[in-house]
Amino acid sequence: MRNLIEMPASSTQPIVVGDMRLTMVDDCALVSVSTDAMRTAGVIELLSSMGYPLPGIEQNTGSADQGAFWMGPHQWMLWRDYRSDPDWAAEIDLQGLAATTEQTDAWARFDLSGSALVSVMERLCNLDSARIQTGLATRTQIHHVGVFVVVVDAVAQIYVPRSMADSLVHAVAGAIRANLAVA
Amino acid sequence: MLIPHPLLGLRDASEFVYKGDAQLMNRPDGFADDADAQMVDYLYPRDNPRGVHKELWFHEQGDRSWLVVTRDTLTHEILGAELANPARGATS
Amino acid sequence: MTRPQPSIRFTFDGQTYYGVPGDTLASALLANGVRLVARSFKYHRPRGIFSAGSEEPNALVTVHHQGHPEPNTRATTIELYDGLKATSQSAWPSLRFDLMSVNDRLSSMFAAGFYYKTFMWPAKFWESLYEPMIRRAAGLGVLSTNPDPSHYDKGFLHCDVLIVGGGAAGLAAAQIAGQKGQRVILCDEQPSLGGRLQDEQDQQWLEKAQDALAGYSNVRVMTRTTVFGTFDHGVYGAVTSNTEHLASPDRDAPKQTLWKITAVRCVLATGALERPIAFPNNDRPGIMLAGALQTYAIRHGVEVGQRVALFINHEQGLACARALQAAGVNLVAVVDARDTPKATDLPHFVDAQVTNTKGRHALKAIQITASDGQGQWIACDALGVSGGWSPNVQLTCHTGAKPVWDDGLNGFVAKSLPPGQSVIGSANGQYALDACIRSANECLEGDLPLPKCDAVDPSNAVALFHVPGKAPAFVDFQNDVTVKDVKLSHQEGMISVEHLKRYTTLGMATDQGKTANVVGLAVMAELTGKTIPETGTTVFRPPYTPVSMGALAGRSRGKDFKPTRLTPSHQAATQRGAVFVEVGNWLRAQWFPLPSETQWRQSVDREVLAVRQSVGVCDVTTLGKIDVQGRDAAEFLNLVYANGFKKLPVGKTRYGLMLREDGIAMDDGTAARLAEDHFVVTTTTANAVSVYRHMEFVHQCLYPDLDVHMISTTEGWAQFAIAGPQSRTLVSRVVDMDVSNEAFEFMACAETRLKNGLRARLFRISFSGELAYELAVPARFGNDFFNYLLEVGQDLQATPYGTEALGVLRIEKGHAAGNELNGQATAQNLGLGRMVSDLKDGIGRVASRRPALIDDTRRLVGFKPIDPSQTLMGGMHLLNLNAKAAAENDLGYLTSAAFSPHVGSSIALGFLADAESRMGEQLKAVSPVDNIEVIVEVCSAHFVDPEGERLRA
Secondary structure, three states: OOOOOOOOOOOOOOEEEOOEEEEEEOOEEEEEEEOOOOOHHHHHHHHHHOOOOOOOOOEEEEOOOOEEEEEEOOEEEEEEEOOOOOOHHHHOOOOOOOEEEEOOOOEEEEEEEOOOHHHHHHOOOOOOHHHOOOOEEEEEEEOOEEEEEEEEOOEEEEEEEHHHHHHHHHHHHHHHHHHHHHO | OEEEEOOOEEEEHHHOEEEEEHHHHOOOOOOOOOHHHHHHHHHOOOOOOOOEEEEEEEOOOOOOOEEEEEEEOOOOOEEEEEEOOHHHHOOO | OOOOOOOEEEEEOOEEEEEOOOOEHHHHHHHOOOOOOEEOOOOOOEEOOOOOOOOOOOOEEEEEEOOEEEEEEEOOOOEOOOOEEEEOOOOOEOOOOEHHHHHHHOHHHHOOOHHHHHOOOOOOHHHHHHHHHHHHHOOOOOOOOOOOOOOEEEEEEEEEEEEEOOOHHHHHHHHHHHHOOOOEEEEOOOOOOOHHHHHOOOOHHHHHHHHHHHOOOOEEEEOOEEEEEEEOOOEEEEEEEOOOOOOOOOOOOOOEEEEEEEEEEEEEOOOEEEOOOEOOOOOOOOEEEHHHHHHHHHHOOOOOOOOEEEEEOEHHHHHHHHHHHHOOOOEEEEEEOOOOOOOOOOOEEOOEEEEEEEOOOOOOEEEEEEOOOOEEEEEOOEEEEEOOEEEOOHHHHOOOOOOEEEOOOOEEEOOOOOOOEEEOHHHHOOOOHHHHHHHHHHHHOOOOOOOOOOOOOOOOEOOOOEOOOOOOOEEEOOOOEEHHHHHHHHHOOOOOHHHHHHHHOOOOOOOOOOOOHHHHHHHHHHHHOOOHHHHOOOOOOOOOOOOOHHHHHOOOOHHHHOOOEEOOOHHHHHHOOOEEEEEOOEEEEEEOOOOOOOOHHHHHHHHHHHHHHOOEEEEOOOOEEEEEEOOOHHHHHHHHEOOOOOOOOOOEEEEEEEEOOOOEEEEEEEEEEEEOOEEEEEEOOOOHHHHHHHHHHHHHHHOOOOOOEEEEOOOOEEEEEEEOOOHHHHHHHHEOOOOOOOOOOOOEEEEEEEOOOOEEEEEOOOOOOOOEEEEEEEHHHHHHHHHHHHHHOHHHOOEEOOHHHHHHHHHHHOOOOOOOOOOOOEOOOOOOHHHOOOOOOOOOHHHHOOHHHHOOOOEEEEEEEOOOOOOOOOOOEEEOOOOOOOHHHOOEEEEEEEEEOOOOEEEEEEEEOOOHHHOOOEEEEEEOOOOEEEEEEEEOOOOOOOOOHHHHO
16 A cells, blocks of 8 residues: 555645744644643653653643643643654553543644734734743634644744644734734 | 633633533432432523522633633623632642 | 915815815815715705714715725714715715705604604505605615625734823823833824824923833834723723725725723723704804814814804813914804803803804804893804813713713713723813823822913803704704704603603714713703703713724635635545535535536435445544543443443444433434543534533533543544445455454444554444445545545445435435434434433433423334425425324424435435334325425335345445
């Protein structure tokens, strides 16, 4: 059997307008980790030793290539770069302290950056612009699409359900252009 | 409308889905002798207070916590909100 | 008066004029000597420009932005740009010669309540005659029926302090909060800051304040931005006009942006609105608010008239007179209703009133009558009127608070305020510059220095709202409501303000009575012999000024109304010429027409037969998939499903029926047990979100102690149904495992690998009734995998099929879907009553045993027309052959219908009373709406393979 061709979540990007840039990061592997209050400390310890210190509420810890963000109580998403189709959920051994679910193909990641990041985000989601700073991880809505916004080094990583990637790109592109036109 | 999420602070009501009276958390035991009668009480009669009301809201576009929100139906003032499952708020 | 050389070209009613930068359409028209700009709503009386702001009741025009007409736009807020085109409204054939002005002569007929009195009978004339007639005669501008070519945007802002109004008080507040490092948003509806300070000769304080604000990066100044509504918990609505003042705006620039502002606190510095006085013939072009005269004369340098008069009742009116005189206006009379010492520097007529006016298309003279009854006519071409000021408290009222009357201020002020809101400056009756700054200091604990001001005592006024006389005295200019109308409605028994408003329409339409409400209330009070507070109050609702529907919609228009979800195989389906259908937000392939097929049924029949005879492939990714893990996962599924899951072995899948707690079926799907503590639950496409929410409810709210973890994986897996007698052959070519019947029996599931090593999940489940599998691969490979399956299955006639064939196949098999899970059906109705386990306390079990549900004999069965050429439709009702089509004879209804290529006729599923005993009977299926009647035979819902041999093969 031949290898299958990967289909990008969206082929309508990158969007580059002035110094604003929206790029798909397709080589991003994801796994969600879910535990409970009793086992959280153990999970934190294990993942920390694997290079994924777990962040607190609505926070992320990490770099562009690897990290973790808070999804909900006792629940995190880990990201790392994608080499070949991963089975990260099975690979990661949390000694029965947490449930892991492969999320690599469930979410598409788009990185938004540029000097107008804050004013573009203001046109997209009801997120207090003061919070758009490295360390943030929050769930919000962009034009009726539920997304995670994770800010790392002045770049907003936007995680969108894969099927709505084109809709997200369309919305962000519209906001970038509108913002530039009225600036 | 803003809902004071116990973990996340004030969040816009548009991120939430409303369910109804917080009494819905008191599901009767289906094997009780008077389960039928209890179930009718659970399912249908509702207080419709002019004033303080405890109600369930789901933070669907957020952390997916169910909250019990105390709201004044007359003034829309929100007097408080707590996690339906307090264990979700525990840090260790 | 200084005015630059006019350079901006514009047209009004086809006539070309020129204005200067900074002009509004109103100031430019006045500068060009145009007085007559509109006809009134009911009587078609000539009207001019009355104000200099958003409170304008008269000067409504249609502006043609980029060729698109926007009616009912206030000339006083339209910023002039080169090429601006505006036209007058509600006059025919022209403003100057308006035939409808005959209404003015017949005004007695159009008095208060005339609709109710005049057009009573006969009722049938209302729609055909009266309404069209009234609409033509009385009305505002005409909406275009073309789509609005502009685009709009939305945004969200957060701040510590939202300051509404950029006049003296707002500027002071912004400086104080800015200095403290708070995040400040300062909004003003006008293009420039300053409010009424812009109408003063002395601009020193204003310039300094603006310079100071420019130094604060934490202060965001938003001009051309109207805060139009106060909403619960510190949320405010605002609209910014981005391009309406531009001759050739950037195509990417939204015309307006709607902002949702969340503010910890809000300071209203919204100023005050000047009040007119209702005196006979007070509506002639040339009569305007005194403050507007000042704006036009000083801010715009317009010569407002050669002989100008004022009619005032308060001390501040004299300051206005002096400011006008200093600006070079030729004041011929200052008519002051107060019995006060005569000012020596002004043509001051004290203890006097304006009792009539002359001039049809423009003011020519006013009659001044002293308290002793002595009258005189004085020629003048402009009259400024000021009956005092009404603090602008609208935004304090939007969440239900009512303003209270302040006798000292002669106006309503806010008393109870929405949480987090404060009112300062003129909006709180603190009028002078120093008073505004002082109130800002007090509100925000600031210490801005107070400039020296001439003291003006706001209480040095007489209450004067109307002047008696024979000729009409207008209270509400926009709705043509006169003092006489208010009297009449009082005589006719309208005792409350709310009655008055509805009977006369006072305070309605685009200006919402900004200049009219208080006067109307005062006249009503006088008539009833009550005080103003006893008579009532004026309550305001959002929006403060009209908000266009376009702004409210933002970018959610047309295709962008909602997001579009694309299935993993979308591109491959497109390349194969698929026709798509919207299923919720999803776009799914409906069928795949071949070039030779000219009619959709040809494609669908072919796809159905391919599944029945060889193998078909369908993208079923849209079905919800929820990953359920944890020690108590099986226990949890036992609660959410009506049937049992605890004994389901690992490697097996089970059909599951979810009930609502009231015993009605909610959703169905499958749960596959991948490990002791790991299930994958599927939901219907439509209920994916609500089932996931419900499961979280059951866990968090009802059974929080269960160890369960849920997360959606719908998007992560591209899942394909591979169905038909050849499906095993096809599946065996791609998966790296033994899929023989022995190794992988019906309802088996496995986490596996494709032959190329890719992760996959395989389920042996069937929706079509054929031997079938569902095979899932990581979503990004779904598109190519779909192509690959069809490629390697070519010799097996592997055929892509869409939702339409999927529907036919499941109807042929008698599987319930959304049409059957319709919010009314019970497990029993669906023929699944025995699935509801009594061994556990599943959601809905108790209520599903209610007599009312148990006694319901309707069951899901099949139907075939006796005449195979006839067509069945969902929604048809079932009756005995000889029964009349009436509700009491109803036996049930059809839920799903399709043409079955397998049966060779139309077939249907439906709920039928006493269905078991009616097997083989003939009934009629009727659609009274379509006037169709079809004789049908009752049969098993399983049109295909009733024994289920194929799917176990």
